[in-house]
């Protein structure tokens with residue numbers, strides 16, 4: 001039976017919840033990325049890496065890929081961010097996190113945001129950004145929703161959001177079925 005491993009990095013739990021849903025649906029092994037050793041993923045047939053997005057970078061992805069990516073395995077990359085995921089967002093996200101020619105199957109899932117749960121450093125960054133946004137009278141819908149999240153926590157994690165990634169993973173694990 002092909003072996004599938006889900007590796008994730010998550011600061012506030014949104015990506016971890018997606019990773020748990022995906023691992024359960026695929027009957028895959030689940031590993032936390034910061035402690036993951038190359039030997040733990042060696043020999044797997046499909047590796048799914050999921051990371052939260054911070055300043056447009058997928059948490060831990062590049063370091064994990066360079067250090068641990070198993071030779072011969074298929075890899076799916078999943079990013080979990082707060083933004084709605086417009087075409088422009090996606091273009092920026094993938095061009096920042098994938099090198100030219102790295103054609104991995106990639107998926108974006110919406111996570112969540114709760115200002116009150118942020119670590120101090122993140123609070124300071126986000127507070128500065130919210131102040132800048134508040135002063136702008138011409139915000140688009142996406143920036144307006146980001147500003148709203150300052151007062152009202154948002155959580156978009158659903159099983160439904162994992163459907164495309166899971167279908168792609170099943171296709172790679174059982175080609176032709």
Ligand SMILES: Cc1cc2nc3c(=O)[nH]c(=O)nc-3n(C[C@H](O)[C@H](O)[C@H](O)COP(=O)(O)O)c2cc1C
Pocket residue numbers: 009010011012013014015016051052053054055056057059080081082083110111112113114118122125126
């Ligand atoms: C400092 C900071 C920077 C962030 N930058 C982005 C970003 O560039 N794009 C995005 O979509 N979300 C961004 N987010 C939102 C996170 O990606 C979102 O909360 C995600 O669900 C976090 O997942 P995690 O809890 O699994 O790490 C940022 C959040 C913080 C606190």
